[in-house]
Amino acid sequence: MKKILLFMVMTAFISTVAMAATLNVGDSLPELILKGDSEDKLGKLVLNSDKITYADFNSAELKGKMRSVLYIAATMSAASINEAFADALKTANLPTDKYQTVIIMNLDEAMWGTGGIVKGKIEDKQKEVPNSMFANDEDGDGLKKWGIKTDYAVMVIDQMGKIVAYKDDKLTEQDIRDFIDTIRKGL
Numbered sequence: 001m002k003k004i005l006l007f008m009v010m011t012a013f014i015s016t017v018a019m020a021a022t023l024n025v026g027d028s029l030p031e032l033i034l035k036g037d038s039e040d041k042l043g044k045l046v047l048n049s050d051k052i053t054y055a056d057f058n059s060a061e062l063k064g065k066m067r068s069v070l071y072i073a074a075t076m077s078a079a080s081i082n083e084a085f086a087d088a089l090k091t092a093n094l095p096t097d098k099y100q101t102v103i104i105m106n107l108d109e110a111m112w113g114t115g116g117i118v119k120g121k122i123e124d125k126q127k128e129v130p131n132s133m134f135a136n137d138e139d140g141d142g143l144k145k146w147g148i149k150t151d152y153a154v155m156v157i158d159q160m161g162k163i164v165a166y167k168d169d170k171l172t173e174q175d176i177r178d179f180i181d182t183i184r185k186g187l
Helices: 002-019 083-091 115-128 141-146 173-186
Strands: 044-048 051-055 066-073 099-106 133-137 152-157 163-167
Parallel strands (some): 099 133
Antiparallel strands (some): 044 133
């Protein structure tokens, strides 16, 4: 009986690991779908005038522009990890018709009871930076689907949805320069 139970646990573990993609430069970004149809399922934020609504987010739709995709745990420490990269993107003055920043917040990492505060901060950021796309990952699906191992990952994808730069950790100053150069070359 113990052997059967152990076999079932190991099979489930291996299946879960096999489902997680490893993000590699040159590969297409694996599809991530986040439902967003109500206050219960947040998904992608949509700004209409000054009102926020929610819609489904599908990473397969991130084609047609160069994009930086930032996957961030909804914690204070993770949010501040790469402020330098965010600042560099702002000062790079990239054309919004050819480039977009996509921020996916992993709400599963938020401290219990802070969901409303985090949601409000994300909505404020969407209004502050309307050309960026914000999405909420309520269950940490991106961690599982993309195999992200840290609180912060950055990828640059091209117009075809292919990963052209990726780092699953804090960006160094050289990484930031390289990522901005990669974006500029792809415009």
